[in-house]
Amino acid sequence: MPVTRKRLYRIRRKPLQRGLPSPWLAAVAVVLFCLPGQYSAAQSVGLVTLDVNEVANGYPAETLKLKTIVNDKNERIGKINDFIFSKDGRIFAVLSVGDFIGAGPRLVAVPFNSLKLEDSGGFIVLPGASRAALDKLPVYLYNAQTQTSTR
Template identity: 90%
Template sequence: MLVTRKRLYGTRRKPPQGGLPSPWLAAVAVVLCCLPGQYSAAQPVGLVTLDVNEVANGYPAETLKLKTIVNDKNETIGKINDFIFSKDGRVFAVLSVGDFIGAGPRLVAVPFNSLKLDDSRGFIVLPGANRAALDKLPVYLYNAQPQASSSKR
């Protein structure tokens, strides 16, 4: 069988008039819908199998909120007022600190991983915390941008 150029490449076709779209358009649509990084209904839910014993040995948030926060010198700093979870997965502890002479407590936020849990003493330790360091932290305000704290107290 002799294959001619016309038979090999075909003749120029007219675009479809209504009906189903051409096959290449359908293929492009499928590729665009399923590009890596895009969501589709067929993707599995991102569940992770956890060790239940590890979870059971953790700390409920309400238990942590009852513990006293101290510094390296065993001086009382305050208590955890709340926890804030950022959109990228970081956890912050909102601390109620202060009650220094002449000043009431105020809220400051610190990364949760900067706190050390001391089970033997029943405290939470914030290493390096002292009045001067805490005064430099911005005041935490719910639903607002952090405000710089005044160092005159």
């Protein structure tokens, strides 16, 4: 049936049909109703008040990467290659060690809290570390979860 001006006028003047909303509209309403509760609960758990001066005196991760690591005898051991953050909040430093005569560098992971950040000299100290001790550490290999497009 062709649409004439008279018919178009009648279609436009037709009152809104009352009835049940479409299933899609109902589904969207349920999803939107449920989301705010999830987000507000998740945000309120992890918020902690920090002293911004304490944070400002810290070290950005990029400034620590490739910093030289020495032991307490001031012998060069290697450099920080990367940081790994575990799901439970622990931080590990991936060190590039070795590169001694005849051997190429290899990666080992140590807990970040075992490193001492020294302001004087610009080195990072790994107390008690020796070449023999580092040779006994297992080689760290990146897996599919820690690989990124930048590596």
